[in-house]
Amino acid sequence: MDITLTQTTNRQWVGLIEEYLQNDDPIINVHRDDKRKFDAIFVGGGAGGRFGSGYLRAMGGRQLIVDRWPFLGGSCPHQACVPHHLFSEAARELDLMRWFSGKLWFPDATNLRASILQVVQLFKSGRSSAHAFMNWQSKEQLDLEYILNAPATVIDNHTVEVAGERFQTDNLVLGTGAATVLPAIPGIELRGVYDYATFIENLDFEPQRCVVIGGSKTGIEYGSFFQAAGCPTTIVARKPLMRTSSLHHVDEDLRTYVIDGMRKRGIQVLEGCEPVAIQDDDHGNVKAVVIRDMQAGSKQTLRCDFVFVATGERPRSEHYREVLGVAVGEKGEILVDKHMRTSVPNVYAIGDLIGPPMEMFKARKGGVTAARNIMGEEYELDWTDYPDFLHSTYEISWVGLSEEEARQRYDNVVIIQMPPKGVPLADVPLPCAEGTMLYAMVYPELSGFLKAVVDGDSRRVLGFHHVGFGAKDAFQYLDHLMRQPGGITIDEMGNMNELFLNPEHFIQLCRLRAGSLNLRDL
Ligand SMILES: Cc1cc2nc3c(=O)[nH]c(=O)nc-3n(C[C@H](O)[C@H](O)[C@H](O)COP(=O)(O)OP(=O)(O)OC[C@H]3O[C@@H](n4cnc5c(N)ncnc54)[C@H](O)[C@@H]3O)c2cc1C
Ligand SMILES: NC(=O)c1ccc[n+]([C@@H]2O[C@H](COP(=O)([O-])OP(=O)(O)OC[C@H]3O[C@@H](n4cnc5c(N)ncnc54)[C@H](OP(=O)(O)O)[C@@H]3O)[C@@H](O)[C@H]2O)c1
Numbered sequence: 001m002d003i004t005l006t007q008t009t010n011r012q013w014v015g016l017i018e019e020y021l022q023n024d025d026p027i028i029n030v031h032r033d034d035k036r037k038f039d040a041i042f043v044g045g046g047a048g049g050r051f052g053s054g055y056l057r058a059m060g061g062r063q064l065i066v067d068r069w070p071f072l073g074g075s076c077p078h079q080a081c082v083p084h085h086l087f088s089e090a091a092r093e094l095d096l097m098r099w100f101s102g103k104l105w106f107p108d109a110t111n112l113r114a115s116i117l118q119v120v121q122l123f124k125s126g127r128s129s130a131h132a133f134m135n136w137q138s139k140e141q142l143d144l145e146y147i148l149n150a151p152a153t154v155i156d157n158h159t160v161e162v163a164g165e166r167f168q169t170d171n172l173v174l175g176t177g178a179a180t181v182l183p184a185i186p187g188i189e190l191r192g193v194y195d196y197a198t199f200i201e202n203l204d205f206e207p208q209r210c211v212v213i214g215g216s217k218t219g220i221e222y223g224s225f226f227q228a229a230g231c232p233t234t235i236v237a238r239k240p241l242m243r244t245s246s247l248h249h250v251d252e253d254l255r256t257y258v259i260d261g262m263r264k265r266g267i268q269v270l271e272g273c274e275p276v277a278i279q280d281d282d283h284g285n286v287k288a289v290v291i292r293d294m295q296a297g298s299k300q301t302l303r304c305d306f307v308f309v310a311t312g313e314r315p316r317s318e319h320y321r322e323v324l325g326v327a328v329g330e331k332g333e334i335l336v337d338k339h340m341r342t343s344v345p346n347v348y349a350i351g352d353l354i355g356p357p358m359e360m361f362k363a364r365k366g367g368v369t370a371a372r373n374i375m376g377e378e379y380e381l382d383w384t385d386y387p388d389f390l391h392s393t394y395e396i397s398w399v400g401l402s403e404e405e406a407r408q409r410y411d412n413v414v415i416i417q418m419p420p421k422g423v424p425l426a427d428v429p430l431p432c433a434e435g436t437m438l439y440a441m442v443y444p445e446l447s448g449f450l451k452a453v454v455d456g457d458s459r460r461v462l463g464f465h466h467v468g469f470g471a472k473d474a475f476q477y478l479d480h481l482m483r484q485p486g487g488i489t490i491d492e493m494g495n496m497n498e499l500f501l502n503p504e505h506f507i508q509l510c511r512l513r514a515g516s517l518n519l520r521d522l
Contacts, residue, residue, distance in 0.1 A: 002028045007140065013132030020070035026150035026163040027070055029139055038064050038169040040348075040374050041160050042367070043152045046074020047360050048175035048351030050134065052367025054142050059375045064145045064169070065138075066152035066162050071131030072138050075177055076360060079197040082130065083123045084218075087225040088391035090119055092469070094228035095265065095393035099443060113230035117206050124200065154323050157347050171346045173370045174320055174334065175363070178313035178352035183213070187278025192286030193307040196222070207231050207306035211289040213275050214310030215241040217390040220262070222308055224392045227267045234268040234302050236275060236291050242390075246312065246356050249388070251402035253417070254465045257449040261467075262392050264446075273300075278307055315353045331355060338380035340370040348374070361386060387479040389472050394448065397475040400463030400482055403453050412456035414519040416509045418449070421521070434503045435469025452490075452506055456519040460487040461510075470503035478506075490514050 008016065020027060040056055042049035045067035053063045065072065076082060094114055101109035138144040150163040154174075160167050180195040182188045194203060196218055208231060212223040215237025227233040235241065241259050242250045263269055273291045276299065281287040288303045315333045320326045327335045327343035333355025340348045350366030352358040362383045372379040387399035406413045415421065419428040429444035440447035448468030454461050464478050481488040494511030513522050 001025060003139075004029050004031065008136065010129070010132045010136050013135050014128045017070050017128045017131050017135070020149045024149065027146075027148040028163075029144075029146050029148075030064065031145055034062065036062050038062050038167065040064075040171040040173050040371070041066065041152075041167060041169040042173045042175060043154060043160060044074065044175035044177060044351075044353075045069075045072040045146060045148070046175060046177055046351060047076055047363035048353075048367040049074070049173065050138060050144075050367070051364035052173055052175070052350060052371045053144050053146075054138070055368040056371035056375060057142060057144055059371065061371070061375050062145070063371075064147065064167060066147050066150065066160060068149070068151040070149040071128075071135055072146065072148070073131055073134040075197070077127060077130040077134070079200045081360065082127065083120075083200055084196075084221055084391070086123050087119065088221055088393075088395075090114065091225040091228040091391070091393045094230075096438070098228070098265075099446065100438065103442065114228075115206060116226060116229050116231060117203055119229070120200060120203050154320060157324060157344055171348065171370075171374045173340075173367065173374075174326075174342070174347065174349040174353055175351045175367060176316045176353055178315045178358060180309065180311070181314045182309055183275065183311050185275050185277055187280060187286070188309075190278055190280055190286045190307075191284050192305055193278060193309060195309045199308065205305075209304040210234070210306045210308060211236060211302050211304045212308045212310055213237075213289070214312065215239060215269075215271065216244045216246055216310065216312065218312075219308075219310035220258075221391045222310060223267060224262060224265075226306075226308070227262075227265055228393055231306070232266065232268075234270060234304070235262075236270050236273050236289070236302075238272065238274050238294065240271045241269060246358075247388070249398055249400065249402050249405065249463065251398065251451060251453075251463070251465045252404060253421075253451060254396070254398065254402075254449060254467060257467050258392050258394065258396055261394065261446070265393065270300075313352065313358060315355060317353060320347075320349075329355060338369075338382060339373045339378075340366050340381065341373070357383065357386065357388075359386070359388075387475040389475065394467050395469050395472055396467050397472045398463070398465045399475050399479045400461070401453055402463060402465070403451065406453045406455070406462045410455045410457070410462070412519075413462075414454040414456040414513075414521055416452040416454065416506075416513065416522045418451075418505060418509065431468060431505050432501075433468055433470075433505060434501045437501075450504055450506065450509075452493075452510065454490050454519060458487075459489040459491060459519065461490060461493060462487075464504075464506060466504050468503055474504060474506075490519065 039061035045065040100106040153161040210233040277290045279288040334349040348370035351363035369381040389397040425445035429440040432440040436447040451465040453463035494514035498507040
């Protein structure tokens, strides 16, 4: 279908996307009357490809996006971030209902069971509207050219074949993302084993008992949701949760608060263990996971009907290695410089395809960086440090150094922490903050955690760490402030204007100490 000269509404797009998800016909939006060569073809129209295209077009260039799916936006709104946020929001609501069961206006939740299948179906029934908007915005507002519902085959560094047609371009930007590689354990193919993508696409029964494999963001987020829904969940991880190499700057006090909180909610957390087999019930369904304690060597069988594999993703780089010979790293990630240039002239790579961190900011900014360089600007992207977050039933955000990292690098580290170090959690209903007020009044120990790490000599804040609700937004701006020349000092923080009650208390706590010439812990 050629839609180049048609104006399709958002509502019409929803119908078209649903229809094209079931067929292989390409959706073509290419300005055939424009005889200019493309400045760039973006292979993959996910976060990286779409934002890169938008920027390049805004700079006056000509681009083409090719995506195998009938929509732009990629895995985030289809199978990854957006459902993750829906599940985490459901987990938060359910958690509140459980703690407040029969209290105040809350109904009795003793036998509360939320249908995981229903929430997945809810997501699937709603996700096309976000896709529709991106198709509409990209065409009608951003003036982007694209071919959707058609996989791209790269022929060489200036040629891409799509739906039987070859397109020439000055530059290629590769942004085809990453995919789960299931661990090679016997039984991984059984019915009842899912990763984040197949969980959305294929779940067809109501899980009753779950084992999550993997102790990083996906494992914690989905495991917290399953448990909150009323499906008893065990998380199995080789290292302590949140201590995998893909997460950096995780503060130990914050980590302890989060993992203890998960345990309080009934999640069984088994660290230092690896899965060795998934057992079958003789009908091809999951019956149990056998795990091995990596230190003791002992084995344990965990009965379950549902296994959620959260062992991370590998870049989809094979095609480019074979056809273009691009250099890749140990885990298949395409190697790029700070301009997003690969080892092959005129070929750029972005997003999850270049390896961790696999986060939206890096994908989008990588696309923009490639676009700016293609359009003649010298522009570098440094993604070594960034603000980070995940969900349990809480929202957990952090930026900068953990306390342990700061103590290794600075002599005079000052800590501002709530609840203060050494004080039993149940004695202090703090931080009594927006989003945790109910908990603070009834269950003080559940009302969150915060920490600011300060260099007492320069008075610069080195790190912020937070468990609660509603503070994630602030971390985007705190990151920016910390990156200013000289960073941000405790005095400048104390001089900011808070909107009290705020979801985190960094400003007022910094103000309480800012008057001291010699800073001390708080
Ligand atoms: C469960 C989960 C939750 C997440 N939550 C968050 C979050 O909350 N916040 C956050 O910042 N990050 C999150 N992420 C990470 C985030 O989803 C990714 O970093 C981001 O989507 C990567 O964007 P991308 O453009 O590199 O790839 P993608 O968005 O995956 O896009 C790749 C595109 O390439 C297309 N493609 C593949 N092969 C071809 C081909 N041969 N021809 C044409 N097209 C092709 C695909 O159809 C796809 O549209 C999450 C990840 C997971 C797994
Ligand atoms: N921003 C968000 O909220 C968000 C949410 C979800 C995902 N994401 C991003 O998406 C990417 C994938 O996240 P992820 O949590 O799925 O993966 P991840 O961060 O790469 O962590 C993978 C986990 O699986 C374990 N693991 C790997 N291989 C294993 C095996 N063979 N057997 C047993 N355990 C194994 C790892 O343990 P070891 O440490 O022992 O290797 C680790 O605990 C990450 O880059 C992440 O940042 C972001």
